[in-house]
Each structure stands twice: as structure tokens, then as C-alpha cells.
Amino acid sequence: MSVAPLAALLRESQPCVVLTGAGVSTESGIPDFRSASGIWADVDPFEVASIHAFLSNPERVWSFYRARIHSLLAAEPNAAHHALAELERRGLVCAVVTQNIDTLHTRAGSREIVEVHGSIRTAVCRGCGTEETLEGVLAQLDERPAPICSACGAILKPGVVLFGELLPAGAMERATELARGAELMLVVGSSLEVWPVAGLPLEARALAIVNRGPTALDDRALLKVDAPAGETLIAVVEALD
Numbered sequence: 001m002s003v004a005p006l007a008a009l010l011r012e013s014q015p016c017v018v019l020t021g022a023g024v025s026t027e028s029g030i031p032d033f034r035s036a037s038g039i040w041a042d043v044d045p046f047e048v049a050s051i052h053a054f055l056s057n058p059e060r061v062w063s064f065y066r067a068r069i070h071s072l073l074a075a076e077p078n079a080a081h082h083a084l085a086e087l088e089r090r091g092l093v094c095a096v097v098t099q100n101i102d103t104l105h106t107r108a109g110s111r112e113i114v115e116v117h118g119s120i121r122t123a124v125c126r127g128c129g130t131e132e133t134l135e136g137v138l139a140q141l142d143e144r145p146a147p148i149c150s151a152c153g154a155i156l157k158p159g160v161v162l163f164g165e166l167l168p169a170g171a172m173e174r175a176t177e178l179a180r181g182a183e184l185m186l187v188v189g190s191s192l193e194v195w196p197v198a199g200l201p202l203e204a205r206a207l208a209i210v211n212r213g214p215t216a217l218d219d220r221a222l223l224k225v226d227a228p229a230g231e232t233l234i235a236v237v238e239a240l241d
């Protein structure tokens with residue numbers, strides 16, 4: 001596989017904003033959502049990851065997220081995360097907008113990160129707005145099926161965007177602003193099936209995609225590399241050396 005055209009596009013099209021999805025983390029051992037072996041192949045997202053589920057059965061939602069948080073914390077950033085951090089250090093990526101809640105871009109050393117679907121870092125009280133740290137949430141989950149707000153006693157909600165919820169306004173505004181200012185948006189590991197994030201690439205002047213398998217915007221991309229994210233992005237960094 002030649003990544004020379006992608007490396008050249010990246011060099012010529014600045015500023016570049018990267019948009020990542022679950023496919024950037026599969027090489028860390030975290031399953032994606034919509035592949036044959038993805039999380040939603042076995043579990044109905046409406047039952048474990050929707051606001052409706054949280055309101056009707058928060059213990060069920062927390063049982064799913066408790067297991068998920070533990071598996072995400074056990075994972076390590078992979079070659080793709082490291083390559084993106086390196087491209088930012090070299091001034092060739094100005095920001096990473098991510099749909100992932102796993103915090104692996106931060107752990108790999110990326111600086112400018114917009115987490116449009118929230119993250120596992122906190123849980124939040126929908127009643128009074130109090131936030132609880134990940135550490136506090138995990139300590140509570142060892143004691144009870146769902147963590148509660150230290151201020152008002154209500155059940156906390158995971159600090160991630162559930163199906164049926166609006167995206168955090170500030171993060172989405174920042175992501176849209178970045179996309180509009182981008183000469184190139186490089187999508188890595190996302191099926192681009194979930195809106196409004198899937199609309200962001202259409203705001204940039206040009207689109208390139210690194211994804212195994214099809215995405216909803218393949219026909220809008222200037223360049224598509226259908227290959228694993230880690231080896232592709234490492235090869236891009238090397239081609240730019």
C-alpha cells in the first residue's frame with residue numbers, strides 16, 4: 001500500500017483537522033461498534049446506551065459502562081494514536097476531534113483534542129450539575145450498582161453522550177469551527193454513520209479517509225485508504241521524514 005499521496009496531501013493541505021472514531025482504537029484491543037465483531041452486534045444500544053435506558057433502568061446502563069470503563073482503562077494507545085500525536089508535534093495536525101470516550105488520544109500525547117461524545121473522565125448529575133471524577137465513580141461502583149451525586153443524592157449519568165441526548169454544545173461548536181477552518185479533514189476509523197459528527201467532514205475544504213471498509217462519505221473523499229489505521233499513519237509519518 002502506498003501512502004505517498006496521503007502524505008503529500010497532508011503536507012499541502014494545512015491546516016488539517018483529524019476526526020477519529022472507534023476504528024482508531026481497535027488496535028488497542030477495544031472493539032468498534034458497527035463491524036461484524038462490533039459492540040452493537042451483541043448488545044442493543046437502545047437498552048444500554050440511550051437516555052431512555054438511563055431514565056428507565058440506570059443500573060443496567062451502569063452495569064454496561066462499568067465493564068466498559070474497566071476495559072478502556074486496561075487498554076493502551078496504539079500506533080495510530082501515537083502517529084497522530086507525532087503529526088501534531090510536527091505542526092501537520094492542528095487538532096483531533098474524537099467520537100471516542102476512551103481518552104487514548106490524551107494518553108498518547110495529543111494536545112488539542114475535542115471529545116464530542118464526552119469521555120469516561122467524569123460522571124454528571126442531571127439534577128444539580130455536580131460532576132464526579134472517574135476515581136470516585138469507580139469507588140462507588142464497588143459498593144453499589146449505580147453511583148450517586150454527592151450533593152443531592154440523585155443517580156449520576158456517565159459523562160458520555162447517550163443516544164437521544166444532545167452533544168455538549170461547547171465541544172460541537174469548537175469541532176464545527178475547526179472543521180470550517182480546515183483545508184483538510186482526515187477521518188480515521190469511523191463509519192461516519194452517526195450524526196451530527198458525520199456532517200463535520202462536509203464543512204472542511206477537502207476530505208481524506210483512512211478506514212477499513214466503507215464509510216458514508218467515501219464518495220465525497222479526495223482520497224480513501226482502506227487499510228488499518230496504525231500501519232497507515234506510521235507509514236505517513238515515515239513518508240514525511
Ligand code: APR
Pocket residue numbers: 020021022023024026027032033034035038045099100117188189190191192193194210211212213214227228229230
Ligand atoms: N483501522 C481502520 N479502520 C478500522 C479499524 C482499523 N484498525 N478497525 C475498525 N475500523 C473501521 C470499521 O471497519 C468501521 O468502518 O472503523 C469504523 C468504525 O465505525 P463504527 O463502529 O461505526 O464507530 P464510530 O464511527 O466511531 O461510531 C460513532 O456511534 O455508537 C456510537 O457513540 C458511539 O461514538 C460512537 C459513534
